[in-house]
Amino acid sequence: MAIVSPSAALPLDAKGILGLAARSMFQLFSSISQGMFLIDRTGRIVWINEGYRRFLPALGFERVEQFVGHMVEDVIPNTQMRRVLETGEPVLVDLLTNKAGTFAVSRLPLREESAQGDGPVIGAIGIVLFDHAQTALQPLMAKFALLQRDLDEARRELASQRGRVARSGEAPRQAKHSFASFIGASAAAVEVKRQARRAAQSSSPVLLLGETGTGKELLAHAIHGASARSAGPFVSVNIAAVPDTLLEAEFFGFAPGAFTGADRRGREGKFKFADGGTLFLDEIGDMPLTLQAKLLRALQEGEIEPLGSNQLVRFDARVIAATSRDLPELVRQGRFREDLYYRLNVLPIRVPPLRERRSDIPALVEAFGDDIAQRSGEAPPELTADALALLAAQHWRGNTRELRNVLEQIGMRSDMQRIDGEEIKRVLAETGLEKIAAPEPVAALAGAAASDDDALLLRPLAAQIAELEARAIDAAMASTGGNKLAASRLLGISRATLYDRMADGAGALRR
Numbered sequence: 357m358a359i360v361s362p363s364a365a366l367p368l369d370a371k372g373i374l375g376l377a378a379r380s381m382f383q384l385f386s387s388i389s390q391g392m393f394l395i396d397r398t399g400r401i402v403w404i405n406e407g408y409r410r411f412l413p414a415l416g417f418e419r420v421e422q423f424v425g426h427m428v429e430d431v432i433p434n435t436q437m438r439r440v441l442e443t444g445e446p447v448l449v450d451l452l453t454n455k456a457g458t459f460a461v462s463r464l465p466l467r468e469e470s471a472q473g474d475g476p477v478i479g480a481i482g483i484v485l486f487d488h489a490q491t492a493l494q495p496l497m498a499k500f501a502l503l504q505r506d507l508d509e510a511r512r513e514l515a516s517q518r519g520r521v522a523r524s525g526e527a528p529r530q531a532k533h534s535f536a537s538f539i540g541a542s543a544a545a546v547e548v549k550r551q552a553r554r555a556a557q558s559s560s561p562v563l564l565l566g567e568t569g570t571g572k573e574l575l576a577h578a579i580h581g582a583s584a585r586s587a588g589p590f591v592s593v594n595i596a597a598v599p600d601t602l603l604e605a606e607f608f609g610f611a612p613g614a615f616t617g618a619d620r621r622g623r624e625g626k627f628k629f630a631d632g633g634t635l636f637l638d639e640i641g642d643m644p645l646t647l648q649a650k651l652l653r654a655l656q657e658g659e660i661e662p663l664g665s666n667q668l669v670r671f672d673a674r675v676i677a678a679t680s681r682d683l684p685e686l687v688r689q690g691r692f693r694e695d696l697y698y699r700l701n702v703l704p705i706r707v708p709p710l711r712e713r714r715s716d717i718p719a720l721v722e723a724f725g726d727d728i729a730q731r732s733g734e735a736p737p738e739l740t741a742d743a744l745a746l747l748a749a750q751h752w753r754g755n756t757r758e759l760r761n762v763l764e765q766i767g768m769r770s771d772m773q774r775i776d777g778e779e780i781k782r783v784l785a786e787t788g789l790e791k792i793a794a795p796e797p798v799a800a801l802a803g804a805a806a807s808d809d810d811a812l813l814l815r816p817l818a819a820q821i822a823e824l825e826a827r828a829i830d831a832a833m834a835s836t837g838g839n840k841l842a843a844s845r846l847l848g849i850s851r852a853t854l855y856d857r858m859a860d861g862a863g864a865l866r867r
């Protein structure tokens with residue numbers, strides 16, 4: 357049992373006790389945190405502790421004097437300490453990202469002593485709770501990134517629907533992408549667009565097969581937009597996102613009072629909503645077996661039976677299904693009906709992953725970079741050739757979606773306008789993507805196309821040489837800002853030859 361010793365040197369007055377508590381807390385924070393610093397009321401750094409010193413090199417300082425004595429925003433990019441001085445409000449936990457990394461931080465105001473503790477703010481204390489916040493907080497951050505992505509996509513969709521409705525007063529369920537939105541001039545991209553354009557001319561079901569983020573939904577929109585049904589609605593259902601118990605009502609609708617809790621007026625299902633247009637069934641491989649029979653019947657008969665009704669309702673919708681799963685394997689395992697598979701597999705289109713069309717990566721980087729910059733209101737970053745080569749060499753398990761995410765991370769984590777290979781490596785390592793997507797042997801950009809699917813090499817040599825020449829001319833023109841003399845020197849040909857080749861259309865790929 358602890359005995360309270362009368363000789364313990366606890367101050368006897370309240371002020372003394374508070375002072376002791378404050379000092380103990382300060383020492384405790386100083387020892388358990390990764391680093392601490394103080395700023396005065398003007399925002400000047402007046403003190404840092406031992407722990408904080410080790411962040412100085414990453415912030416670009418060799419000596420303490422280059423840091424202490426300077427205004428906080430001049431030495432710590434993205435800091436929010438000034439706000440604490442201005443508002444007097446503490447920030448107990450926040451994430452700070454800058455060139456030194458991502459940190460979980462606290463910011464507390466320091467007030468002049470007063471009886472009520474509401475004296476004027478005379479400074480603030482900054483505490484780095486953890487460095488490597490992305491590792492310590494990985495689960496939380498991953499969840500946050502997913503939510504952020506969903507929110508961004510929902511906002512984009514809403515904004516484009518509003519724009520269309522405002523412009524023309526048309527119904528909001530229209531295709532939002534055309535073939536032009538599918539970026540890519542690689543042979544694999546050109547081929548997938550050719551197949552999709554042909555599919556748009558037919559009214560048979562289309563089956564889009566490809567990994568996540570390869571652009572299946574984008575192509576489904578484009579097929580609808582180029583089809584005879586383009587004036588009709590484009591209705592999309594993500595089967596994986598709807599609980600199994602609700603899918604039937606979602607697809608086929610339900611009759612008034614069909615089940616307990618159902619809307620008294622009944623509701624039409626997606627098949628009926630898509631009447632006259634296209635129904636996009638995303639993640640069809642996740643369709644529960646019980647519902648597959650009903651879907652097959654609907655596709656064969658062109659009729660549906662809403663839940664709780666014994667009446668058949670006719671519909672006229674063209675079906676485009678998509679999946680990232682191996683459907684024939686699901687059929688073998690008895691998890692997908694063979695008859696439904698054949699019904700959907702009339703016009704199969706394989707959408708290639710990004711690693712089979714690496715030569716499209718620079719164009720995608722440019723388009724995504726512009727889009728991200730427009731949203732953030734900042735200038736798009738400029739990527740050097742070695743940065744692009746490094747991106748082109750990644751595995752890209754999440755395809756375009758993952759590429760876009762990396763570019764968003766670069767925007768958040770880098771203060772530089774010009775991004776080189778080292779910076780890309782740093783961001784990939786910081787976001788943990790490097791570990792997920794081990795880089796494949798780095799190929800220079802011009803060579804990156806060579807790692808496209810081997811099948812692409814089995815085409816007439818003349819066409820391949822013309823393509824390579826076109827790409828080289830485009831790259832040289834881009835890197836010299838359109839200066840033909842400089843471009844011809846880079847390529848080791850005369851200016852006259854360059855003019856000739858450009859006139860032949862060799863460099864027409866991206867002009």
Ligand SMILES: Nc1ncnc2c1ncn2[C@@H]1O[C@H](COP(=O)(O)OP(=O)(O)OP(=O)(O)O)[C@@H](O)[C@H]1O
Binds near residue numbers: 566568638679756
């Ligand atoms: N070739 C491309 N050009 C431009 N943007 C693309 C391209 N491919 C995909 N995108 C964009 O990447 C994102 C993901 O594409 P999309 O949703 O079409 O992929 P998906 O294959 O349907 O993925 P999932 O199977 O995960 O649903 C979208 O914002 C889409 O607009």
